Structure formats: C-alpha cells, structure tokens
Amino acid sequence: MRLSARVDYALRAAAELAVAGDRPVTAVQLAQAQQIPPKFLENILGQLRRSGLVRSQRGPEGGYWLARPADQISMADVIRAIDGPLLGVRGERPEHVGYEGPARSLQDVWIALRASERGILEQVMLAHIATGDLPPQVRKLTEDPEAWESPAFR
Secondary structure, three states: OOOOHHHHHHHHHHHHHHHHOOOOEOHHHHHHHHOOOHHHHHHHHHHHHHOOOEEEEOOOOOEEEEOOOHHHOEHHHHHHHHHOOOOOEOOEOHHHOOOOHHHOOHHHHHHHHHHHHHHHHOOOEHHHHHHOOOOHHHHHHHHOHHHHOOHHHO
C-alpha cells in the first residue's frame, strides 16, 4: 500500500486537531507543528472540510477543528476524504474488475487486501493516533520484528 503525501499530511494535521479539541487551530500553526508546506496544507484542509471531517471559521479567532470527536473519526475516513476508496485497481473498485483464465482469482486477492486494510484503518481513530494508545490488534502487528523489515532486504 502506498499513501500519498496528501494523506500523510492530512493524518498529521488531523492528529494535531485531535489534540486541540474544540479550540480552533490556524493552518499556519498546523503547518509549523508538523512541518507541512502551508499552501499544500490549505488545500488538504479544504478537502477535509468539504468531506465533513473538519470545520473552519475565518477571522482573528478562526481556524480549524474536528467536526466530530477524535474517537469517531477513523484513519479510513481521512484517507477516503483525500484519496478516495481505500483500494482501487486501475481506478476501479475491486468488485467491479474481472479477470479471465488463470488470473481470475486476482479479484479475490484485491477484495481480501481491501478487507485487511479496512480491518486496521477503520479501527484506528484519530484519538488513538493523538494519544499513542493504539488498538491491541495494531500493537500486536508492530511487535513482530518482521513487520519492521523491508521485503527487499530479506
């Protein structure tokens, strides 16, 4: 799985907003806290606002804050708001792609991969990220030393 810079930045900014609670945080403050290019972040925050994950207010007391509590916004929600569906094959959802002959089972693999991604990304909430208190399933996966190795080096 590859995550775009936009998703990485969106998740980092959302974690900052999770810590801030109901207090508005400016885009400049978010950009500085996470070392994100400010103009790039403004576009990302706009996408998060349009998707209903973030609210904003203009003016001297303005800024951004989460539209729902941090324990009700999953990583999957943020990823979908920025990049669309979790798994696509040639721009299509895996259930809409078909293969013939020996490649027929690829569709099942794509469906299983998406289900696996969902199992993590829909379970991890912004509150988990902001506090570092990740769900046990995630902690267990990270405790496996092989999880930290790149397959290219094995």
